[in-house]
Structure formats: C-alpha cells, structure tokens
Amino acid sequence: MNGGRSQYPYRHLLGIEGLSRLDIQALLDTAEDYVALSRQVEKKAATLRGRTQINLFFEPSTRTQSSFEIAGKRLGADVMNMSVSSSSVKKGETLLDTAATLNAMRPDIIIVRHHAAGAVNLLARKVDCSVVNAGDGAHEHPTQALLDALTIRRAKGRIEGLVVTICGDILHSRVARSNIICLAALGAFVRLVGPSTLLPSEVERFGVEVSPDMRTGLAGADIVMMLRLQRERMSGAFVPSIREYFRYFGLDREKLSFAKPDALVMHPGPMNRGVEIASDVADGTQSLVREQVEMGVAVRMAVLEALARHLPNE
Amino acid sequence: MSEREFDRAGPPQPVLLANARLVDPQERREFHGGLIVKDGLIAEIGAHLATVSSLDDMREKMRVIDCLGHVVAPGLVDLQAFIGEPGAEHRETLSSASRAAAAGGVTTLVCRPDTHPVIDDPAIVDFVLRRARAASALRIHPSAALTKGLAGREMTEIGLLKEAGAVVFGDGHKSIMNSQLMRRALLYARDRDAIVSHFTQDETLAAEGVMNEGEFASRLGLSGVPKVAETLVLMRDLALVRLTGARYHAALISCAESLEAIRAAKSEGLRVTCGVSINHLTLNESDVGDYRTFFKLSPPLRSETDRRALVEGLSDGVIDAIVSDHDPQDVETKRQPFAESADGAIGLETMLAAGLRLVHSGEIALPCLLAALSSGPANAFRLPPANLAVGSCADLVVFDPDEPWIVDPSTLHSLCKNTPFDEARLQGRVLATLVGGEFVNAVASSLPGL
Numbered sequence: 195m196n197g198g199r200s201q202y203p204y205r206h207l208l209g210i211e212g213l214s215r216l217d218i219q220a221l222l223d224t225a226e227d228y229v230a231l232s233r234q235v236e237k238k239a240a241t242l243r244g245r246t247q248i249n250l251f252f253e254p255s256t257r258t259q260s261s262f263e264i265a266g267k268r269l270g271a272d273v274m275n276m277s278v279s280s281s282s283v284k285k286g287e288t289l290l291d292t293a294a295t296l297n298a299m300r301p302d303i304i305i306v307r308h309h310a311a312g313a314v315n316l317l318a319r320k321v322d323c324s325v326v327n328a329g330d331g332a333h334e335h336p337t338q339a340l341l342d343a344l345t346i347r348r349a350k351g352r353i354e355g356l357v358v359t360i361c362g363d364i365l366h367s368r369v370a371r372s373n374i375i376c377l378a379a380l381g382a383f384v385r386l387v388g389p390s391t392l393l394p395s396e397v398e399r400f401g402v403e404v405s406p407d408m409r410t411g412l413a414g415a416d417i418v419m420m421l422r423l424q425r426e427r428m429s430g431a432f433v434p435s436i437r438e439y440f441r442y443f444g445l446d447r448e449k450l451s452f453a454k455p456d457a458l459v460m461h462p463g464p465m466n467r468g469v470e471i472a473s474d475v476a477d478g479t480q481s482l483v484r485e486q487v488e489m490g491v492a493v494r495m496a497v498l499e500a501l502a503r504h505l506p507n508e
Numbered sequence: 509m510s511e512r513e514f515d516r517a518g519p520p521q522p523v524l525l526a527n528a529r530l531v532d533p534q535e536r537r538e539f540h541g542g543l544i545v546k547d548g549l550i551a552e553i554g555a556h557l558a559t560v561s562s563l564d565d566m567r568e569k570m571r572v573i574d575c576l577g578h579v580v581a582p583g584l585v586d587l588q589a590f591i592g593e594p595g596a597e598h599r600e601t602l603s604s605a606s607r608a609a610a611a612g613g614v615t616t617l618v619c620r621p622d623t624h625p626v627i628d629d630p631a632i633v634d635f636v637l638r639r640a641r642a643a644s645a646l647r648i649h650p651s652a653a654l655t656k657g658l659a660g661r662e663m664t665e666i667g668l669l670k671e672a673g674a675v676v677f678g679d680g681h682k683s684i685m686n687s688q689l690m691r692r693a694l695l696y697a698r699d700r701d702a703i704v705s706h707f708t709q710d711e712t713l714a715a716e717g718v719m720n721e722g723e724f725a726s727r728l729g730l731s732g733v734p735k736v737a738e739t740l741v742l743m744r745d746l747a748l749v750r751l752t753g754a755r756y757h758a759a760l761i762s763c764a765e766s767l768e769a770i771r772a773a774k775s776e777g778l779r780v781t782c783g784v785s786i787n788h789l790t791l792n793e794s795d796v797g798d799y800r801t802f803f804k805l806s807p808p809l810r811s812e813t814d815r816r817a818l819v820e821g822l823s824d825g826v827i828d829a830i831v832s833d834h835d836p837q838d839v840e841t842k843r844q845p846f847a848e849s850a851d852g853a854i855g856l857e858t859m860l861a862a863g864l865r866l867v868h869s870g871e872i873a874l875p876c877l878l879a880a881l882s883s884g885p886a887n888a889f890r891l892p893p894a895n896l897a898v899g900s901c902a903d904l905v906v907f908d909p910d911e912p913w914i915v916d917p918s919t920l921h922s923l924c925k926n927t928p929f930d931e932a933r934l935q936g937r938v939l940a941t942l943v944g945g946e947f948v949n950a951v952a953s954s955l956p957g958l
Contacts (some may be wrong), residue, residue: 390695390752406699430655430662432692438665442700 197370202500206325209334210375218379224496225489229348232268232491241499242271249275250292251328252308257463257487258328258337262305262478265494267453269502271303289313293320293424296311303506306330309502312495324501332366338462339372341493343380345486347418349458354381359411359453361387361443363434365394369462370421370442388443389481391432394424412452419460420470423481428469436469437502450480458482518948521845522546522570524561525906528580532738533733533879534895535833543580545902548944549550553896560956571843573668573940573957574907576691579874583615583941585866586761587676587705587783589834589856591648592923593639594623596634600923602636602764605856608921610949612857614649614832614903616891620660622680626654628664630672637673645948646760647738648905649675649891652691654704660684663693664802667700675889678759680718681806681851685711690745691877694754700954703889705757705783708766709710709807715736718847720793720808723851728799730847731900733808735763742766743939746773747752749780757888760833762807764817770824781888785833786816786859789817789866819871822880829885830877832859836924854922858929864936907953911937 202220210218231237240412247266251259259275266273276296287295289308297303303324311331318325329335347353358377364386366368379400385403386393398404404412412418423435423439433439440446445459459471459481467473476483522700526542530553542557544548556746557563560574586609592599619636619731621627627636632803634652640648656662663718666677677697683706684690690706697704714737719725721732732875742758746769749756758770761782773780787805796803803809821827835852842849855862863881882894892901915932940958941949 390699391692430664431689433696434656434663434665434667440669442667 201503205501205504206496207336207501208315208318208325210326210336210339210379211334212414213379215379218340218343218376221340221493221496221500222347224499225340225344225492229493230491231240232488233362237268239268240270242266242269242502243429245271245505246300247273247303247305247498248301249273249295249305249328250296250307251275251277252306252313253278253329255307255328257490258307258341261487261490262326262328262494265491265498268302269482269495269498271498283311291319292322297323303496303501324505326497326501328451329368332368332371335368336372337490337494337497338369339376340497341486341489342419342460342462343376343462344489344493345482346458348489349482349485350416353377356382356416357385357414358382358417358419359385359387359415360419360421361411361445362393363423363427363432364388364397364421365392366424366427367421373419374402378386384424385411385415389433389435392449394428394447404420408449409452410428412449417458417460418445418450418453422464432483440469444468444470444472445475447475448476460486462486517863520584522551523564523942524557524566524570524572525575525580525904526563526572527575528559528575528906529576529746530643530896531579531581531878532895532896533582533875534883534897535538536875536879538875542576543896545942545945548902548946549805550896550898550900550902553898571957573955576954577957578906578939578955580904580906580909581878582896584613584860584881585885585894586614586617586832586856587829587885587889588785588831588860589617589619590622590836590852592637592836593623594902596841598923599838602640602643602648603930604923605834605920606646606648606852606948608668608856609646610941611921611938613633613860613907614646614856615887615903615905615941615943615948616649616894618649618651618675618889620680621651621653621678622682625654626658627651627674628658628669630665630668631783633669633672633674634674636761645943645946647943649673649889651678651705653677654679654706654876655684655689658682660686660689662691663696666693666697666702670702675756675891676705678707683707683711683846685742687748691719691748691752691840694748694752695758698752698754703743703755703757705759707759708738708745708761709739710740714738718804718808719796720810722793722811724793724796728796730845735765735810735814738762738807739765739769742769746778746780749773750776753779755779756781760785760807760831761818762788762815763810767817767821767826771821774826778869781828783829783831783885783888784821784827785831786862787853787856788930789815789818789822789830795928796846799846801844801846802853802930804846804849804851805853806851821877822866822870827880828888830859830863830880831885832856834922836922837926842926850856853926853928854920854924855927857920857922858915858927858934860905860907860938861913861934861936862929865934867909868935871881899921902942904942905938906940907936907938909936911935913937
C-alpha cells in the first residue's frame with residue numbers, strides 16, 4: 195500500500211527524536227490508508243501474516259496495549275500479550291534476561307512499555323527483531339505523537355503554522371516530549387502551560403514557549419492538548435490539591451475561550467474529569483478525543499508495516 | 509457579632525492634626541506642620557497647617573487637634589503577631605490584640621498561621637477576616653501556612669489561599685526542613701506571585717537548645733541553639749530563591765551572620781526581605797540573667813555583638829521590618845523551669861517605646877526606626893503603602909517620643925502579661941492612633957482637642 199512514497203528507513207521505532215519530517219510524513223500517509231481499511235467491514239490485511247508480535251508491557255496499560263494488539267491482528271500477525279503481572283520480572287529476572295528469553299522465541303516485532311526512561315533502547319540493543327517503544331518512563335511515546343499528528347492533520351488539513359498548546363504535567367509526560375519533537379518537526383509552534391513545579395528544567399531550550407498561565411498560553415491556540423495528572427502528584431508534592439489545579443489549569447469552557455474560536459481539544463487519555471479537563475469540554479464539539487483513539491490503531495498499523503519491510507524474509 | 513466595639517457607621521468628621529512633627533519614613537523626611545484627614549484619607553499636609561492659633565476658621569469645618577509638637581507618623585505595620593483565633597482565645601483574641609496594638613500605635617498587623625485549626629484552608633482565611641471585621645477596627649491580614657497542617661510534607665493551596673486574602677505564606681515558628689519541598693513550594697509560590705515568609709532554624713541543630721549557645725548558656729547549664737542553626741537554613745533558602753526566582757522574606761533573623769547573608773542576597777538582586785523582632789534589637793542573652801523565662805524566645809536572644817550588628821542593619825536598610833513577634837503565653841506555661849517554659853513574649857504595646865530606646869541612645873535616627881516599623885514592612889508584604897502622602901490611608905500614630913513611663917503589666921491590654929519589659933523604664937508614649945481616619949486609641953486630655 196505504499197506506491198511511490200518515501201519509506202521509513204529504520205529497524206526500530208524508539209522515539210520521534212532522530213526522525214526527519216519526511217519519515218514522519220511517510221508514516222502519516224500510510225496511516226491514512228489504514229484509517230480507510232479500518233472503516234471497512236473486512237479489515238484484514240496480510241502484511242504481517244506468519245509474523246509474531248509480542249506486546250511486552252512492564253507498566254499496566256489498557257488503551258495502548260489493545261491498540262497495538264488490534265493493529266497487529268488487522269495486519270495478520272500472531273499477537274501475544276505479556277504483562278508484568280504474569281512475567282518472570284516479578285520473580286527477579288532482569289530486563290536483559292527477559293530480552294534474551296524472548297529473543298530465543300524468535301519474535302519479529304516486540305512492542306515495549308517500561309517505567310524507566312531508556313529501558314526500551316537498552317532492550318532493543320539485545321534482541322534481533324524490531325522494537326517499538328510504547329512508552330519509556332518520562333522519555334518518549336512515539337506512536338502517541340504520531341497519532342496526535344495524524345488527528346490534527348485530518349482535523350485542520352495541515353500542521354505547519356498551527357499553534358499547539360500542551361497543558362499540564364509536562365515534567366512526567368513522555369507524551370509531551372514526543373509531541374514537542376514531532377510537532378516542531380512538522381512546523382507547528384508549540385507552547386507549554388503548567389505550574390513551574392511540573393515543567394522540566396530548561397524546557398524552553400526545546401524551542402517552545404513556556405507560560406505558567408492558561409490565559410497567555412492559550413491565546414491564539416489552534417490545538418489545546420491536555421495531559422493527564424497522576425493522582426499521587428496532586429496532593430501537595432507538585433501541586434497543592436485537585437481543586438486548586440482545576441482552578442488554574444483545568445480546561446473548562448472559560449479557559450477554552452482564551453484559545454481561537456475553532457480551537458480543538460485533545461487528550462491522550464485516560465482523562466481525569468474535573469482535574470485537568472471539565473466533562474463538558476471533554477465531550478464537547480471541539481473535542482478530538484475519540485478521533486485520537488481511532489487514529490491510534492491506524493498509526494500503529496502504519497508503524498508495524500514500515501518495520502515489517504526491514505524484517506528478514508528468508 | 510456582639511464583640512463589635514468600633515462603630516464605623518457614617519463618615520467621621522474631618523480632623524486636623526496641627527502643630528505636629530510630621531515624619532514620613534517612606535520619604536525619609538520630617539518637618540513641622542499639620543495634616544488634614546478626610547473620608548479616611550490624608551487630604552492635605554503642609555507647613556501652613558502648623559500653627560493652631562491661625563487656624564480658627566478651620567474649627568467650624570473640622571475637629572482641630574493641637575499635637576503640641578509631638579510626632580505624627582504612619583501607623584505601625586507589624587508583620588508577625590500571634591493571635592489566638594481560632595483555637596487559643598485564652599491567650600489572645602482579635603479584640604484584645606487589637607486593643608493592645610492600637611495602644612501601641614500599630615494600625616496593621618499580620619497574624620500568624622499556627623492557630624487551631626491551622627490557617628491552611630481558604631475557609632479559615634475567610635473566617636479570620638470576618639472575625640477581624642467584626643472584632644477589630646485595625647487592618648488585620650492573615651498569613652497562611654505554606655505546608656498543610658504545618659507538617660512540612662505537602663504544600664498548601666497557595667493560589668486559593670491568596671485569593672481568599674492571605675498575604676504571605678509560612679509555617680509560623682517552624683522551619684521546613686525538606687529542601688525538595690521548600691524548592692517546589694518556592695517555585696509554586698512564584699507562579700502564583702505569592703510571598704514566602706520563612707522562620708529559619710534547623711530543628712536538628714537547635715535540638716534541645718533553649719538559649720543562645722555560648723558562655724552564658726554554658727554557665728547556666730542550659731543547652732544552646734547555635735547561630736549556625738539559623739544561618740544554615742537561611743543560606744539554603746537563599747540558594748533556592750536564586751534557583752526559583754521566588755519572593756522571599758526571612759521572618760526572624762537574630763544574628764550578624766544572617767544579616768550579612770541577606771545583605772549579599774539583596775545586592776545580588778534576589779527578591780529578598782527580612783524582619784527582626786523588637787526583642788532582638790533591644791535585648792541580649794545576658795538579659796536571661798537568673799533564668800528569667802520572659803526572655804526565653806525563639807530564636808533566642810543573641811550576644812550584644814549580634815544585637816549591635818542588627819541595629820546597624822536597621823540603619824543601612826538591610827532590615828526591612830521590625831516585628832513585635834507578639835506571642836502571648838499564659839502564666840502556667842511561663843512559670844516553669846527555664847528549659848521547660850514556653851518561648852515567646854508579648855510586644856504589640858511596647859514595640860514603639862522599646863524601639864525609641866535605640867533613638868534615645870543615639871544608635872539610630874527616628875525616621876529610620878519608623879521606616880522599619882511602617883513603610884518598610886508594608887512594602888515587604890506589598891500592603892498599602894505606609895506614608896504621609898496625600899491620598900494615602902489615614903492610618904496614623906501620634907506619639908510623644910520623650911515621655912518617660914514604667915511598664916506596668918497589669919495595665920497592658922493583652923490577655924497575657926509575659927513582657928520582657930516588665931517594669932522597664934521606657935521613653936515615648938503613644939497618644940493617639942487612627943485607622944482610616946478614625947481614632948482607635950486616644951489618651952484622654954493628652955492633647956488639646958483630643
């Protein structure tokens with residue numbers, strides 16, 4: 195399904211960092227085709243027939259794991275889910291032992307999520323197959339950034355020149371890091387808004403504008419991307435309380451009105467309603483949250499297809 | 509609201525304070541003249557209002573008071589006083605504290621957050637403000653805790669508390685020992701444009717200490733609090749202020765080394781201010797004498813060298829605010845062996861007269877003292893300016909800087925009598941105090957027209 199397009203040249207997808215604008219656009223173009231395929235009654239392709247895909251999740255995840263599972267199955271792969279509760283990691287096996295064990299089972303693609311930044315890179319160096327980073331600590335979550343880019347491109351017709359404001363817990367967010375790199379590569383202006391306690395040190399050097407205030411941060415924004423705030427971070431360590439966080443950073447109708455009238459709202463999920471986003475905004479006409487989930491499957495199919503081209507065929 | 513003692517109904521008659529020595533500490537100037545108060549504000553000021561006899565035509569339009577050449581200055585602004593509401597009404601109430609403050613020339617005070625319950629919730633800030641409106645004619649501003657329950661673990665709702673009316677954030681007489689928390693709290697406070705006021709004393713170094721560490725403590729057989737307990741936390745805080753850009757107030761410094769740290773931070777351009785208690789400017793460790801518990805304070809009274817350094821810091825403007833650190837303690841908690849007695853001293857009523865000791869001894873000039881008692885503290889906490897400019901609030905004190913008196917605790921208005929100036933000979937007496945143009949204290953027949 196790739197007539198004449200530039201091809202994704204790598205064996206792994208470990209992060210958005212290092213990908214060119216053309217690499218990203220190629221993946222998004224392929225994903226467009228899979229959006230169409232996924233909307234058909236017959237959703238199956240044969241791209242990965244006979245291949246084995248392992249979803250190795252060291253952190254619990256429902257959405258990302260099922261999205262990768264559906265993507266693999268629609269491409270005809272045999273998909274196996276391995277989550278931490280059933281793995282030998284709990285019995286004391288190291289990450290690299292796990293990698294060696296899995297490698298001996300000769301999978302073709304491993305999808306990995308791990309709580310430690312850099313763990314997926316480490317694992318990728320120890321296996322013979324392709325590796326997709328499904329989130330490593332606060333480092334990167336490349337398929338989320340790709341699905342966000344696809345969602346924006348389809349909703350706005352372009353990405354170049356748009357103002358995208360990312361709000362909330364930037365400090366702990368791999369979604370924010372991947373999106374900053376991805377959106378910048380595609381020509382968007384990225385702004386960050388959040389309490390300074392939830393901003394990484396020297397983040398302005400990422401080529402973004404930073405604001406501690408929603409009014410200035412959302413002024414003129416085309417896209418408002420809200421991030422999830424983990425429960426354990428909202429009771430005094432980073433922000434004082436849920437109600438204070440919502441008062442200053444929760445996206446409600448009033449704060450959304452600071453952005454452009456046709457601004458669209460995104461959230462990687464799962465949402466904390468009444469913490470970072472009000473229900474009427476989350477479910478409102480400006481929300482792209484459901485489209486994001488749909489694009490997630492298409493983008494992951496595109497990534498799997500791109501990696502499959504680099505798998506040995508003999 | 510049965511405690512309402514000050515009737516604010518109806519606009520008061522304009523008042524002319526004539527024949528006064530007007531001292532405007534903000535402008536560092538003083539001159540002989542008069543001042544007209546109208547609608548709660550300073551309406552006119554000038555040398556032409558000096559002579560009472562030439563002002564007879566004024567008497568029809570306003571109340572004329574002959575100040576007999578005594579001082580008229582902005583009312584005192586006290587950034588640190590403990591008021592027992594809510595939870596310790598036996599020690600002090602908003603009403604009793606206000607009477608003591610008015611008698612001492614204090615027109616604005618910031619109350620400490622370490623009440624029961626702690627002022628760490630917007631609803632309690634609201635409660636204190638409502639109670640203050642009902643029970644006091646003074647301007648009372650609550651401070652709020654920086655950490656929930658003063659536990660030093662989680663930061664409070666700085667934004668919501670500030671919106672409710674808290675003017676500053678700190679943990680009372682407790683230091684936040686967790687540097688990570690302090691860093692984040694300073695950073696968060698900067699976002700919300702809030703001032704952090706911190707008591708700096710390393711609790712592990714202070715440990716069981718009850719007075720200044722040194723020869724006196726050793727001779728008395730008491731454990732000492734070393735000065736480094738203060739400077740260590742202060743210097744950490746200043747490093748964190750440099751990192752975060754927060755606005756920071758060192759609530760109570762007590763020694764020369766702390767003063768130098770503040771001086772350096774200010775010259776570096778950090779947004780730093782500091783306060784020192786009236787006790788640390790006028791007393792020293794030797795006053796503890798024979799285990800006198802009214803001199804047991806936190807931080808402890810330091811050496812005479814430290815006291816002199818602090819007075820010098822007052823002269824050259826490094827110290828922004830003199831505070832009363834008013835801390836009423838009842839008899840039971842003070843009539844104990846020294847080490848077991850409570851810390852603290854009352855001070856609202858004697859702060860000005862005690863401060864005048866420094867003027868009478870020639871250590872500092874009067875405008876300089878008054879700056880640290882009014883305009884300096886007001887600026888440090890971003891309260892309305894305390895000056896004698898036309899249009900400013902008529903929060904004023906009229907005092908005779910020379911009148912001698914002996915402190916008789918039984919006549920003090922505070923509910924507790926733990927004053928270190930018990931039976932002290934002081935010079936300088938408040939004759940009248942005005943808040944928003946209204947008299948909240950007036951010594952009968954001390955001035956013609958009063």
